[in-house]
Amino acid sequence: MPDGTAGTVAPILVREDRDAVATLVLNRPAARNGLSVALLDALAVELAAIADDAAVRCVVIAAAGPVFCAGHDLKEITARFADADGGRAFFADAMARCAAVMGSLPALPQPVVAAVGGLATAAGCQLAAACDLVVASDAARFCTPGVDIGLFCSTPAVALSRAVPRKAAMEMLLTAEPIGAEEARRIGLVNRVVPAASLREEAQALAARIAARSALAVRLGKRTFHRQAGLPLAEAYEVAAAAMVDNLLAEDAAEGIGAFLARRTPEWRHR
Known part of the structure; x- marks a missing residue:
């Protein structure tokens, strides 16, 4: 599916299949891989297709560019404040679409590995937390910064609080302070920390090892x-x-x- 930004034709989500592993690459680097409605829809379509694909035995979610995912597309959200209802209908629909995608990850028959190479913030942190496993580069950072802009990360908190101890989740949610990859591993958000140069290779190798099982x-x-x-x-x-x-x-x-x-x-x- 192409990006909705004028003049661009690059797909906003790229699927690559190898060794029974399907890799989904978020491909909006100029927008910090923000979860626009179009990107959420593209993820929903691909995940539904993968669920029914017996040839796929593991999934990797990765991202193009230096940022894994900066959360919801705030420019898209801001534009809807001018709607007659102040954006309520759009916001409700967008959050429902996001919740459906996040909920589909643990429900997917195949295990899902997040390959986080940079910043994973707000709903981007939620996306990583919703995956079964997380491989992070040593440059990765995780953050739920909603309180800094008056918008508590309530939906990211759902996945985060199921991935890490509650007090660790609350500290991230209340302080908005980013944590590095090693701290994320210490609290259980990350499984493995690897050099940035080998992130995709390490995530693919882990997924391939899982895919080699029954x-x-x-x-x-x-x-x-x-x-x-x-x-x-x-x-x-x-x-x-x-x-x-x-x-x-x-x-x-x-x-x-x-x-x-x-x-x-x-x-x-x-x-």
Whole structure:
């Protein structure tokens, strides 16, 4: 989908497929990869297509330019203050579209890895937090700066508070202070910190390693993980135990166990 900026024809979202990994590249570097309605729609379309694509076993979300994502497109938002309703209808629609995209990431059958190479702020931080794993460059920074402009990052707080301890999330939300990649790893927002020059390579390698596993086991495991996470302990074990039974009855479990006992490499059938 092309950018809505006059005179440009470059797609605002680029998909690259390699080794069973689909990489989605935010491609609005001049706009700091701001989440315009058009970019949110493009993400929604591609994620829906990936969900039904059995050839894709892992996803990477990356970005062009020095900024991963600066959050919502504030120029687009500001222009709607002149609407007859002050922008209410547009804002409600934009937030609903954003929530749908963010909610689709943990619901996606395939694991999602964010490759954060620069600033991830506001809804950009939300995007990273909503992914299953985050690989960050040593130059990456994360921030929820809404309070600095009188707009508390309430929707980014949803993903952030599920990715890091609550007090760490509240400090980021209340102070608007950016944190570096190592601090983000310390609080659990980031899994790995790598040199900036090798960010995409490292994220791709991690995704490829995941994609090399049984797709059935990974998809079942991701779904169960997110389902049990919000349940009381006893219910969580019920859900997990039922998933283990289903997994044990799958062809790949029999193949994997047999291969382990025979000390050979398993041949996954992804069923």
